[in-house]
Amino acid sequence: MYQASSIILFVFNLLLISAGPIRGEQLIVRETIPPVVTSQRVQSTPAATMKCPNGRTVEAHIFFCDTSDAPGDPNLATRQYFENTTRNYIFGTGENGIQSWFDYYSHGKIRFRYVVHPDWLRLPKTQEYYLKPLPGKPKSWNWPEWIADVTDTLLAAGYEHTDTRLPIIINPPNSSKVFMGGGAIHALKVNAPNARFLHLGGGIYLDDSDRYAYLRNEGVVIHEIGHFLGLPDLYNGTRGFNSWDMMGGAYDAAGFCGWHLHCLDWLDKSRKRYVVSTGSKPQTMTLTALSKGEGVFMMVIPDNPAKPEQLRSPWIIELNQPVLEREKNNGGPDKHILLPEATGVLVYRLEPDKNPVLQSYFREIPQDKTKRKPRPDYLNKTLYGPGDIFKNPEAPFKMRVLSIKDKTANIRLIIPKP
Incomplete structure (x- = not known):
């Protein structure tokens, strides 16, 4: 029995890596991807049901909140600084403005404008409290x-929330950096008693000094707006x-x-x-980078090809987008190295039921690093390049990357007919 299984596996791998183009029968590919079904213990569903x-x-309603032991600038210098930053950078349409970013990724489907509320609003308790x-939880606050x-302060000030309003709370520069959670913007989901106040963005630490220059990275703002749109954190x-x-x-994506x-x-x-089956033989398929604007960028494979309408933990294959990698610099500041777009093929899986709080409900599937020459960059080790084979005992498919050129990847994929 063992010998027969080994022979079958050998033939299966031989088909996968054969050099010539192979066209299998009964290829089943669909344009419509069904929603993901999750258990009741999952707080929200990472499926195409978001109300974007x-x-x-x-x-974006900008509010300025302070406390009695960390009062705001009476001359509103902070507000003026932030308003200029907001107009020219955060919500600007220039190269580094987030509107340009959202124009690119949403194809112009979502637009932003900001409303500044000029008066400082005093919170009822002190910063120390x-x-x-x-x-x-000694490290919490x-x-x-x-x-x-x-929430109560904004509602008392007359703010009325709608699903197209995003409140952003600004604290003065003299508030504690710890209090601001490291100085970034925080997006929080709030269920107010009247159920009108659904999302709250809070806390940007403003400072003209260079030591906080990294906070002007628009990626932080985009990340928090992602929460407003319904996306969870992907780290824990x-x-x-x-x-x-x-x-x-x-900071790097x-x-x-x-x-x-x-x-x-x-x-x-x-x-x-949505690739349900390749039939009895492997299929050569093509992925194109997101920036090319045409061609297939993402393939979704069901966790159970026998029941393709009931997605629970699907697999995703796509070409990577550019990302900054951090490399240690012998005790000095980390170096940032750009990993270009379409360097390799990324394989990941949705596992919402394994992580009900929806932090990192994705699981990337890296290569077997023992069979690959070592590289200094950890992200690159995750990607599959020409000649690499993806096979995982949990996956209903196998894949070999044939080539990557001009932001286009040819892969050989086999999903046996269930």
Whole structure:
């Protein structure tokens, strides 16, 4: 029995890596990708059911909140600085403005404009109070109470929330950096008693000094707006998705991965395929980079090809987007190296039921690093290049990368007929 199984496996691999083009029968490819079915314990579904405000303008309402022990600038210098930054950079249409980014990824489906509320709003408790760690969590701070107080403060000031309004809370530069969670913008989901206040963006630490210059990276703002659009974080320390998506690495990523673009309805039908089966023989298929604007960018494979209408933990294949990699510099500042677009093929899987809090519900499937020459960059080790074969005991398919040239990859894929 063992000998027969070995022979079958050998023939299967031989078909996969054969050099000539092979056209199998009963290739089943669909344009429509069904939604992902999850258990009730999952807080929300990472499927194409998000209520993205496509075709509408999102109003970013900028509020300035301070505390009695960290008061805002009475001359409103902070507000003026932020308004200039907002107009020219964050919501600008220039090369580094987020509107340009969203124009590219959403194909112009979503637009932003900002509304500045000029007066400082005083929170009811002190910064010192909010900074007290939560019971049993010495490294935390009183985040839930801060959320509740900010919500009440905005509602008392007359703010009315809609699904196209994004509140962003600005704290003064003299507030604690720890209080601001490292100085970035935080997006929080808030269920106010009147159910009108659904999303809250909070906390940008503003400073003209160079030491906080990294905070002006528009990726942080895009990451938080991603939460507003319904996307979760893709990191929790152990199952991170690295920087293949802005929700996993806001400082290094270029954009959203294929599945998130699909969920937001930002990926045209012509750019994605639902590959159910290749029949009895491998099929040569082509992937093209997102920037090319045409051709198939993402392929989705069901976790159970026998029941393709019931997606639970699908597999995704796509070409990588550009990403910055960090490389240690002998005790000095980290070096940043650009990993270009279409360097390799990325394979990942959705596993929402294994992570019900929806942090890192993606799992990237790296190569067997023992069979590959070592490289200094960890992201590159995840990608599959020409000659590499993907095979995983959990996967219903095998793949070999034949070639990558001019932002186009040819792969040989086999999904046996169930």
